[in-house]
Amino acid sequence: MTEKDWKAKPFIDALVLRSGKIGAQALDETIESLISTLASQVAAATKHVESIRETVNFDRTANTLRSKAVAVKAIAEDTMKNLSAAFAETTSALDRESNFDTAFSRALPRELQADILYRYAQSVMEGEFYEGCSEGHYFVKRRRVDRYPVRADGPDWADIVLVCSTWFHIARTDPRFWTAIHFGWPRWKIAKYLALSKNAGLQLAIPTRYDSPLQKEKSKLLMKHINRARAIEFHPSTGFMRTYSGWGWPETPRKPAAVLQLLENVLDQNLAPGLTHLMVLDNDRICTPLSCVSFLSLRTLKLRGCLLEGTWAETLPVSLLELYVRWSDVHVSGGDLFTLLRRCSKLEVLIFSDNTITTRDHDEPLSRTGTSAISVENLRELKPWPLPRDEVEQMFNTCTFNRLAGLNIVLPHSASLPLPTYLSARMARSTSLELKVEFDFIEAIFSDSECTSPNVQYSLEVDFRGESTDGEEIQSQWYTNFDEIIHSFKIVGHLKLHQHWRSIGPQRTSRCVWPSVVTTFADITFLEVGGSMDEKMFAIIGNTSLPAEIPFPRLASLRLGYKKDYTTRNFSCDTEDEMDTDDHGWLTEKERLEAEKHRPQLLLSCLSNRMTAGFKLSRLLVSPRCAWVERHSRSFRRHPNGRAYSELNPEHVERFVDVFEIREPVFVPITDYD
Structure with missing residues (x-):
């Protein structure tokens, strides 16, 4: 089960509320049964007529006639209502069946139409169902108009099946549309979904709020149908920001929610024998999932904000295909x-990301290890927790990877950063490189140009988070580690550099990496820059004071990207202009205005200097979402908050480059494997 399966739920959510308006019974029952219902209603009406005739023939007193008139009026209202409903249901069913005899339905049988509608329901919803429900309400996705967030209520996708009774009938009678159930919904809605899903396997999302455990009625429904569960996800509804950060010590733990006892019962008593997908989120990182070794059906296990201690690697089922551990406390040994790779030899995805790693205490049991070779035939994506270099070397010497498509290695920072031989050899052969640089983080993403599989992506990270990055020793280590990484690349011709401002701090600063980049990658022909573009970048690229040392003398193409064209691990605004400096106290209003005013001129000066020195760019590509790109005929524009700032005028740029384009990039940014 994948997260995409849950996207079908909003597609038919409105059907539960609208079914009575359209004649839901006519869409569920056969024509024969509806005709029988109509006949019974007609017979009941005839019976009332005979009863009235008998009363009139034998008793015509005033009191009898008056009371009978009142009774007849009440009976007439009910009879007419039932007769009208029965006729409507029958005619609606006749129309439905006539639709199935059209040329369209003959070409596409109802089973195929059901598959099409279900796939459409999975694809149209951009928002995730996971972590998206709380007490039956959705968190509305937010978008930005300039800089101000607004509610972006999407269209009601249930309307597509309200086009005709045929599609409505298909949606209501196909159990697949009703299998994704969130127990934060009202009880009546849960019961409706359980009924319409019939005997199909269920995907259950169970809230674990500490202040609102499952109601007794909901618990009964859950326990009655838990054996049908194919996927179960436990979701907290509080503390998301703290969980997202993923490092540092959690707050003082509270008592675990009572509903987490259900998790223990599911594992201990095998209440869901067909379970293939299990995800547990615990904001306080005190939940320790028990051994699920007996769950031979389990294929996907996701743990977020949990606590893994002891010999946890020996408690995982051998049937696992995907394992994700994020934002958790993980106790590890060498x-x-x-042990994990040897035990779960069928793994296809193994991801450990943003966890707090602790070396296992001496009093904790150690995992049993072996020295034999490990063949992980199916592993496609691998990102282990931060490992010292010797363990990384041991992993590559011990394991055989046959289908590896994504490898992400995280190394702890140190005064000197000896790179694993396996990676350094591929770095030296790489012709393209993507660098992600933050104040406390370095990542290099590359591929092996001599690899038989060109789609294999390698990633090397050095993480300084959790350290005091202002210290001179840490700053020295950061620059040393950065230089050691980039100097391992020998033949790079295509460079992507993504740099972010310092995410948290008294002032907005960034590491100055351009001098090292210019020296190391002097022969590149294609440069892409995203994130924070400051004066240093334009000044260095356009520095022609020494013609013999012109930066990037072979540079032919330059792309200036929008910040969101590149991934980042920190919360950030969509553009630099959306960062409200008054709120954060990073830059004064005057400094902000000066930066906005001079940025287009800095780029023009850079391009002019290179052309004058004989190093004219062949092509310049700028994202249209950059705030300082001119989107109107004016060269001076008003910011939404009332400030005025200048923009880049395309007519001025075209004098200094052969080809100037303002459009979205054609490449897909490399993203994290987790």
Whole structure:
């Protein structure tokens, strides 16, 4: 089960509320049964007529006639209502069946139409169902108009099946549309979904709020149908920001929610024998999932904000295909990774990301390790927790990867950063490189140009988060580690550099990496820059004071990207202009205005200097979402908050480059494997 399966739920959510308006019974029952219902209603009406005739023939007193008139009026209202409904249901069913005899339905049988509608329901919803419900309400996705967030209520996708009774009938009678159930919904809605899903396997999302455990009625429904569960996800509804950060010590733990006892019962008593997908979110990182070794049907296990201690690597089922551990406290020893890979030999995805890693205490049991070779035939994506270099070397010497498409290695920072031989050899052969640089983080993403599979992506990270990055020693380590990484690349011709401002701090600063980049990658022909573009970048690229040392003398193409064209691990605004400096106190209003005013001129000066020195760019590509790109005929524009700032005028740029384009990039940014 994948997260995409849950996207079908909003597609038919409105059907529950609208079914009575359209004649839901006519869409569920056969024509024969509806005709029988109509006949019974007609017979009941005839029976009332005979009863009235008998009363009039034998008793015509005033009191009898008056009371009978009142009774007849009440009976007439009910009879007419039932007769009208029965006729409507029958005619609606006749119309439905006539639709199935059209040329369209003959070409596409109802089973195929059901598949099309279900796939459409999975694809149209951009928002995730996971972590999206709380007490039956959706968190509305937010978009930005300039800088101000607004509610972006999407269209009601249930309307597509309200086009005709045929599609409505298909949606209501196909159990697949009703299998994704969130127990934060009202009880009546849960019961409706359970009924319409018939005996199909269920995907259940269970809230674990500490202040609102499951109601007794909901618990009964859950326990009655838990054996049908194919996927179960436990979701907290509080503390998301703290969980998202993923490092540092959690707050003082509270008592676990009572509903988490259900997780223990599911694992201990095998209440869901067909379970294939299990995800547990615990904001306080005190939930320790028990051994699920007996769950031979389990294929996907996702743990977020949990606590893994002891010999946890030996408690995982051998049937696992995907394992994700994020924002959790993980106790590890030197042999845990090899124990895990040896035990779960069918793994296709193994991701550990943004966890707090602790070396296992001496009093905790150690995992049993072996020295034999490990063949992980199906592993496609691998990102282990941060490992020292010797363990990384041991992993590559011990394991055989046959289908690896994505490898992400995280190394702890140090005064000197000896790179694993396996990676350094591929770095030296890489012709393209993407660098993600933050104040406390370095990542290099590359591929092996000599690899038989060109789609294999390698990623090397050095993480300084959790350290005091203002210290001179840490700053020195950061620059040393950065230089050691980039100097391992020998033949790079295509460079993507994504740099972000410092995410948290008294002032907005960034590491100055351009001098090292210019020296190391002097022969590049294609440069892409995203994130924070400051004066240093334009000044260095356009520096022609020494013609013999012109930066990037072979540079032919330059792309200036929008910040969101590149991924980042920090919360950030969509553009630099959306960062309200008054709120954060990073830059004064005057400094902000000066930066906005001079940025287009800095770029023009850079391009002019290179052309004058004989190093004219062949092509310049700028994202249209950059705030300082001119989107109107005016060269001076008003910011939404009332400030005025200048924009980049395309007519001025075209004098200094052969081709100037303002459009979205054609490449897909490389993203994290988690």
